Amino acid sequence: MAEVRWLSDAEQRAWRAYLEATMLLFDALDRQLQVDADMPHGYYEILVRLSEADGRALRMSDLANSTRSSRSRLSHAVARLEDRGWVRRCAAEGDRRGQVATLTDVGFQVLAAAAPGHVETVRAHVIDRLAPEQVTQLEAIGQAIIDGLSGSD
């Protein structure tokens, strides 16, 4: 049992600032989307990924990977999106286990209506508060964390 490597003061400050910023930010984003577009942030992410895919359609597994969510979470979420008429599910060709989620026209329009407000919020709380070099730094930091976590799943 090795000694615990506690965080130094500088590390502690950075970690807590990141944590606090992220909580405040995610709350603000969730609330903005909920109020202005009647959807949680997770739904927005799903709609974005679908809108960017070929034919605005993706296999459930691919959609789960690209949104970094579990199959279960995605199943529940897509079921609710289907109830709202924003997404449609149909059997995948060539693999009878598979399902393909497709963004409907209504779903696309809902996304198009939600996007400007969301982007404005991201700008107001993040991008416009950072110097250009901090934006670059943030990408590098994020990427470093992703690199450590993508594999070890």
Add this chain to the structure above:
Amino acid sequence: MAEVRWLSDAEQRAWRAYLEATMLLFDALDRQLQVDADMPHGYYEILVRLSEADGRALRMSDLANSTRSSRSRLSHAVARLEDRGWVRRCAAEGDRRGQVATLTDVGFQVLAAAAPGHVETVRAHVIDRLAPEQVTQLEAIGQAIIDGLSGSD
């Protein structure tokens, strides 16, 4: 109605990297705490704040502010922590509306047992993956975001 100021490529990459990193990270932290210490990250935060307070006790409102959580969330959370015997609530002196949450000895020991694993996880996925200057950058970035959000509530 002004034009929407969409994100540039660099801004988009930074935002998505941050978002993806944070989702992966929060999932990993939550899972680690859930598996090793049988508590969600939110409970850990509450225990930490209480452990650092004078007398290991805080008014509910102060605890809500310091964990950046709503009064409602805190009420629910502390109720569950009380069921587990990790926290105790008693009336505040001098204000009969007030409640003071106190960390119990059991709660303190639970926290002490959980902390090393949690810190190791934070190190493994964040701190040890960043260069020292990136740690400094992360603090500045986090602080900039906090500054924009603390007031506008």
Add this chain to the structure above:
DNA sequence: CCAGCGTAGTTGAGCGCTCAATTATTTCCG
């Protein structure tokens, strides 16, 4: 001195997520 407003905290309904179990299909390989 009490009416009205603000503050402290709780509660319950409803939603989204996690975990574990389940169904259905495909792939691997002896």
Add this chain to the structure above:
DNA sequence: CGGAAATAATTGAGCGCTCAACTACGCTGG
């Protein structure tokens, strides 16, 4: 080929969070 393991997706129970409504108390001004 045929049975076992892997893959795709769903389901239901249970938990934590949000929102809105509510209780209870404190403060301040006419």
